[in-house]
Amino acid sequence: MRLLITAGPTREPIDPVRFISNRSSGRMGYALAAAAHEAGHEVILISGPVAISPPAGVRLVQVETARDMFEAVQTHLNSCEVAIFSAAVADYRPLDIAGQKMKKSAERLTLELERTEDILGSARAKLGFSGFLVGFAAETENLITHAQDKLQRKGCDMIVANDVSQAGIGFDSAENEVTLCLPGGRTIALPKQSKAALARVLIAQITQLSAPQVSP
Numbered sequence: 001m002r003l004l005i006t007a008g009p010t011r012e013p014i015d016p017v018r019f020i021s022n023r024s025s026g027r028m029g030y031a032l033a034a035a036a037h038e039a040g041h042e043v044i045l046i047s048g049p050v051a052i053s054p055p056a057g058v059r060l061v062q063v064e065t066a067r068d069m070f071e072a073v074q075t076h077l078n079s080c081e082v083a084i085f086s087a088a089v090a091d092y093r094p095l096d097i098a099g100q101k102m103k104k105s106a107e108r109l110t111l112e113l114e115r116t117e118d119i120l121g122s123a124r125a126k127l128g129f130s131g132f133l134v135g136f137a138a139e140t141e142n143l144i145t146h147a148q149d150k151l152q153r154k155g156c157d158m159i160v161a162n163d164v165s166q167a168g169i170g171f172d173s174a175e176n177e178v179t180l181c182l183p184g185g186r187t188i189a190l191p192k193q194s195k196a197a198l199a200r201v202l203i204a205q206i207t208q209l210s211a212p213q214v215s216p
Contacts, residue, residue: 001041001207004080005033006073006119008048010066012093014111015102023171024088026050028136031199032084033058039203044080046072048087066090066116073119077129082210084134085120086160088171092116124155132210134158137181140165147181158182158209160202168192180205 007029011019026047033045034055043058046069054060061076063069066089077083092113102109123129135156137147140163147161159181162169169177169192177192180202190201 001082001210002044002080003036003041004044004046004073004076004083005029005036006046006069006085006087006089007033008050009088010048010069010090010116011064012066012090012116013097014094015098015100017101020090020093020113022088022090024048025171026052027174027195028176028199029084029086030055031195032086032202034196035199035203038200039207041203041207044076046076046087048089066093066119070117070119070122073123074127077123077127080131082132082134082206083123083129084206085123086136087119088138089119090116120154120156132157132206134160134206137161138164138171144179144181144187147179148185151181151183158206178202182209 008026009021009024011021013019030052033043036043037055037057045058046061046063048063061072063072069089093116095112095114120135123133133156135154137150137159139146143161143163147159151159160178161181162176162178164171169175174194175192176195176198178190180188
């Protein structure tokens with residue numbers, strides 16, 4: 001199978017030296033790419049800016065902004081049977097980007113923001129993807145409720161949900177603990193483990209669940 005995996009944060013520039021971003025390290029997405037390659041799959045990894053080396057044997061597409069990531073996904077999505085959107089894409093970007101470094105002057109500064117591209121939400125209706133679609137939901141409350149809602153709204157086959165309010169998992173951590181949310185209200189809780197170990201479990205689950213959709 002060929003898998004498209006997105007990973008890491010995006011950076012939305014304010015001026016030439018400042019940007020809006022988030023705490024995503026990219027470790028989960030990179031672990032998924034490595035696990036998929038180890039399982040014998042072909043992998044296209046679309047990555048925002050991270051400080052880790054890409055897994056051997058995968059095709060790396062480097063991007064910076066949400067718009068860059070959307071365009072890369074648009075280019076590669078429909079050549080893949082499975083898409084795993086694990087990137088933490090910025091929800092908003094500055095409406096206007098200053099051409100020069102903004103100087104500190106006023107006591108307060110207001111930035112006007114606009115919505116970025118909804119990459120996961122565009123996969124079905126806008127980009128025409130018919131394969132197995134996996135999204136991630138990083139939540140701080142009502143984990144399963146929000147994840148199941150996202151599953152339906154985005155047309156996903158699976159949402160990987162994790163509670164990023166818990167210390168020691170998720171952002172900035174080598175470990176994670178997730179719940180898989182599936183159609184029909186089904187859930188599968190996966191215990192805390194290293195992101196590398198979790199990635200192997202996730203790839204095995206996704207391979208099994210996607211088999212009816214990608215078989216000839």
